[in-house]
Amino acid sequence: MQTALASLRFDPALPWWLLAALAALCVAALGAAFWRRARGTVWRAVAFGVLMLWLSGPRLVRETQEMLPDIGLLVVDQTASMQVGERGRLAAAARLRIEAQAAAFKDLELRTVTVPEGGNQGTLLFAAIDRALADIPRGRLSGIVAITDGQAHDIPPVAPGGAPLHVLIAARGEEIDRRVRVIDAPSYGIVGKSVSLRIAIEDLGKPRAGLAFGGAARLTIRRDGEPPREVSVPIGVEHEIDVPITRGGPTVVEMTAGKLAGEVSEVNNRAVVTINGVRDRLRVLLVSGEPHQGERTWRRLLKADPAVDLVHFTILRPPEKDDLTPLNELALIAFPVRELFQVKIKQFDLIILDRFQNRSILPPTYLRNIADYVRGGGALLMSVGPEFAGAASLANTPLGSVLPARPATGQESVTNAPFRPLVTDIGTRHPVTGELPGWQAQGGPGWGEWYRRIGTADAQGDAVMSGPAGEPLLLLNRVDEGRVALLLSDQIWLWSRGHDGGGPQAELLRRLAHWLMKEPELEEKSLTATVDGGRLAIARQTTETGPPGSVTVTDPDGHAETMALTPTRPGRAVASLPAELPGVWRVSDGTNTTYAAAGAANPQELADMRATATLLEKVARESGGGVAWLDPAGAPDLRRTEPGRVQSGAGWIGLERRRDHLVTGIDATPLLPPWAALPLILGLVVVAWRREAV
Numbered sequence: 001m002q003t004a005l006a007s008l009r010f011d012p013a014l015p016w017w018l019l020a021a022l023a024a025l026c027v028a029a030l031g032a033a034f035w036r037r038a039r040g041t042v043w044r045a046v047a048f049g050v051l052m053l054w055l056s057g058p059r060l061v062r063e064t065q066e067m068l069p070d071i072g073l074l075v076v077d078q079t080a081s082m083q084v085g086e087r088g089r090l091a092a093a094a095r096l097r098i099e100a101q102a103a104a105f106k107d108l109e110l111r112t113v114t115v116p117e118g119g120n121q122g123t124l125l126f127a128a129i130d131r132a133l134a135d136i137p138r139g140r141l142s143g144i145v146a147i148t149d150g151q152a153h154d155i156p157p158v159a160p161g162g163a164p165l166h167v168l169i170a171a172r173g174e175e176i177d178r179r180v181r182v183i184d185a186p187s188y189g190i191v192g193k194s195v196s197l198r199i200a201i202e203d204l205g206k207p208r209a210g211l212a213f214g215g216a217a218r219l220t221i222r223r224d225g226e227p228p229r230e231v232s233v234p235i236g237v238e239h240e241i242d243v244p245i246t247r248g249g250p251t252v253v254e255m256t257a258g259k260l261a262g263e264v265s266e267v268n269n270r271a272v273v274t275i276n277g278v279r280d281r282l283r284v285l286l287v288s289g290e291p292h293q294g295e296r297t298w299r300r301l302l303k304a305d306p307a308v309d310l311v312h313f314t315i316l317r318p319p320e321k322d323d324l325t326p327l328n329e330l331a332l333i334a335f336p337v338r339e340l341f342q343v344k345i346k347q348f349d350l351i352i353l354d355r356f357q358n359r360s361i362l363p364p365t366y367l368r369n370i371a372d373y374v375r376g377g378g379a380l381l382m383s384v385g386p387e388f389a390g391a392a393s394l395a396n397t398p399l400g401s402v403l404p405a406r407p408a409t410g411q412e413s414v415t416n417a418p419f420r421p422l423v424t425d426i427g428t429r430h431p432v433t434g435e436l437p438g439w440q441a442q443g444g445p446g447w448g449e450w451y452r453r454i455g456t457a458d459a460q461g462d463a464v465m466s467g468p469a470g471e472p473l474l475l476l477n478r479v480d481e482g483r484v485a486l487l488l489s490d491q492i493w494l495w496s497r498g499h500d501g502g503g504p505q506a507e508l509l510r511r512l513a514h515w516l517m518k519e520p521e522l523e524e525k526s527l528t529a530t531v532d533g534g535r536l537a538i539a540r541q542t543t544e545t546g547p548p549g550s551v552t553v554t555d556p557d558g559h560a561e562t563m564a565l566t567p568t569r570p571g572r573a574v575a576s577l578p579a580e581l582p583g584v585w586r587v588s589d590g591t592n593t594t595y596a597a598a599g600a601a602n603p604q605e606l607a608d609m610r611a612t613a614t615l616l617e618k619v620a621r622e623s624g625g626g627v628a629w630l631d632p633a634g635a636p637d638l639r640r641t642e643p644g645r646v647q648s649g650a651g652w653i654g655l656e657r658r659r660d661h662l663v664t665g666i667d668a669t670p671l672l673p674p675w676a677a678l679p680l681i682l683g684l685v686v687v688a689w690r691r692e693a694v
Contacts, residue, residue, distance in 0.1 A: 122153030122604025171611030176205035249520035289356035294493030379516035408455030427464035429571025448500030548573030556583025
C-alpha cells in the first residue's frame with residue numbers, strides 16, 4: 001500500500017454560471033479602479049481572487065494505491081525442430097534458470113507457455129504469444145522471452161503486446177542445412193503411364209570455414225521398396241524424375257539426398273511422395289450369347305458408370321437358326337471377330353461373356369486368344385446358363401483351360417428350383433462377398449430367390465457363394481497373371497428387379513469387376529498401411545482361418561518393432577501405432593510387404609532445420625528487445641529495467657517496471673477551508689481599505 005497525490009479537484013459552492021457572473025462583476029469593479037488608478041486596487045484584486053478561489057471549492061485528491069506485480073511472458077518452443085541435437089537440453093536449462101531468477105523478484109509474475117506442434121503450418125510461435133496475451137493486461141506486461149531455434153512461420157511486422165521481445169536461440173551460432181524440396185508432385189497417375197516429379201536439392205545458410213556450397217549431390221530414389229537407383233543432381237537446380245505407375249492404389253516414392261558436411265540434421269534430406277494409381281477409362285467388352293431377360297441388366301449397370309467404355313455385342317441368331325432374315329436387318333454392323341479377339345483384345349481391362357456358347361461364331365484360335373489374354377494378366381467374367389452344360393459349352397473349347405470348373409453331367413447339370421444364394425465360409429472372409437448389404441439380416445440372408453443353378457465338377461479356386469446344399473455358385477480363381485470369375489446362374493437379374501426383396505446385384509458385380517482388375521482394396525490377401533493424423537494404421541486381409549498373427553513395422557530410421565494384429569471381422573485384422581517420424585514406414589507380415597508415407601512432401605516444420613537469428617532479429621530489435629544464443633553456460637541474466645532505457649546487453653535481458661496499481665481509497669482535502677478563507681478575505685479587504693484611506 002502507498003499514498004500518492006493524484007489530482008486537484010474543484011467542488012464549487014455555487015453553480016458555475018453564477019461564479020462566472022460574480023467573476024465578471026469583480027473584473028468590472030477592478031477595471032474601473034485601475035482606470036482611476038485608485039489606491040488599494042491590487043489588494044482588492046487579491047481579495048476578489050481569494051474569494052473566487054474559495055467559492056470554487058478547490059480540493060487536493062490523494063489516492064491509496066495497491067501495487068500490482070508486473071507480468072513477464074516466457075514462451076518455450078516445443079516443436080519437432082527443437083528436438084535436433086542439444087536444442088531440447090539447452091532450452092530446458094534456460095527455462096529453469098529464467099524461472100528461478102524471476103521468482104527472486106517480488107514485483108514480477110512470470111507466466112510460461114509452450115508452442116505445440118503446428119502440423120503442416122509449421123511453428124506458430126506468435127499465435128501462442130497472442131493466446132497468452134489475451135489474459136494479460138497491457139499495463140502490466142513487462143516483456144516477452146522466447147526460447148526457440150529461430151524458426152517461426154507466423155512472424156508479424158511488429159512484436160505483439162507493446163513490450164520488449166527477447167529471443168533466446170537454443171544453439172551456439174548460425175547453422176547450415178541441406179534439404180530436398182518437392183516443387184511439383186501429382187497426386188494421381190494413370191496406370192500404365194509415367195508421371196514426372198520436380199524436385200530441387202538446396203543448401204541453406206552460410207558455409208563455414210573449409211566448407212563450400214554448390215556442385216552436385218547424390219540422390220537415391222526408392223519406389224515401393226524396390227531396389228534403389230541413384231542420380232546426380234546439381235545443387236539448387238530443378239530436376240525431373242519419371243515414376244512409372246504400374247498398378248492401382250498408392251505408390252510411395254522416397255528420395256534421399258547425400259549428407260552435407262557439417263549440416264545440422266539429415267531429417268529433411270529425405271522427401272516422400274505418394275501417388276495414387278488410377279485407371280483412365282475402363283474398357284469392357286461384353287458379349288451376350290443370346291437375347292435374354294438379364295442381358296439389359298448387364299448393359300444398364302456398365303453404362304451407368306461414366307468411367308467405363310463399354311463395347312457390347314449380342315448374338316441375335318446363331319448360324320444353325322436360319323429363318324431367312326436378311327443380315328442387314330439383324331445387325332447394324334458385322335460382328336468384328338478378328339478386331340476384338342485378336343487385334344485389340346489386350347486393350348480391354350475386362351471381358352464379360354454372358355450366356356455365350358461355342359456355335360462356331362468364334363474359331364478355336366480366338367478362344368485360345370482369350371485364354372492367353374487371361375494368363376497374361378487379363379480379367380474374364382462368365383455368367384452362364386443351361387448352355388454351359390450343353391454340347392456347345394465353352395468348357396469344351398481352348399477357353400476351358402482357364403475356367404475354374406467344368407459342368408456336371410447327368411441330372412445335376414442344371415437345377416431348376418427356387419433357392420437363396422448363400423455366402424460361404426470363405427466368402428465371409430473374402431472382400432468380394434464379405435459384408436454384402438443384406439447378408440445376415442434378421443438372423444439370416446435377406447436376399448431374393450433365384451430359380452436356376454448350373455452344376456459343376458472339378459471346381460477350383462474360391463467358392464465365395466453357394467446354393468443351399470453347398471454347391472458352388474460363384475467361383476473366383478487366379479490363372480497365372482490373370483483372374484477369372486464364374487457365376488453359375490443366369491438369374492442375378494432378378495435382384496435388380498427387386499424380386500422377392502431383391503439383393504445387392506450392383507454392389508456384387510462392382511466388387512467382382514474390381515477384383516478381376518486387381519484393385520488393391522479388393523485383394524483377398526493383402527496388407528495395407530496408411531499414415532493419417534500422426535498414426536500408422538495397418539490392415540491385413542486374408543481368407544485363411546486361424547489367429548490374426550502379427551506384423552513387423554520398420555520406421556524411417558530403420559528401427560523395427562513387432563505388433564500383434566486385432567481382428568475386426570472375419571478375414572480382417574488391424575493395428576495402429578504413432579507415426580510422427582517423417583519418411584517411409586515399412587510393414588511386413590512375412591509374406592506381404594507394404595509401405596506408407598508419413599508427412600507432407602514439404603512439411604513446414606522440417607523445411608529448414610537450422611537454428612538462426614536472421615528471421616526474428618528484426619522484430620525483436622524493433623520492440624526494444626534483443627537476440628541471444630544459448631550455450632552450455634546457460635541463459636542470460638534477468639534484470640528489471642525502467643521504460644525508455646536499454647532493455648538488453650551482453651549477458652543480460654531486461655523486463656520493464658510498469659508500476660501498474662489498483663486504487664483502494666480516495667481522500668479529498670479542501671485547500672481553502674472556511675475557517676482559513678474568511679479571515680484571509682476579511683484581512684485583505686481591511687488592507688485594501690486602509691490603503692485607500694492613506
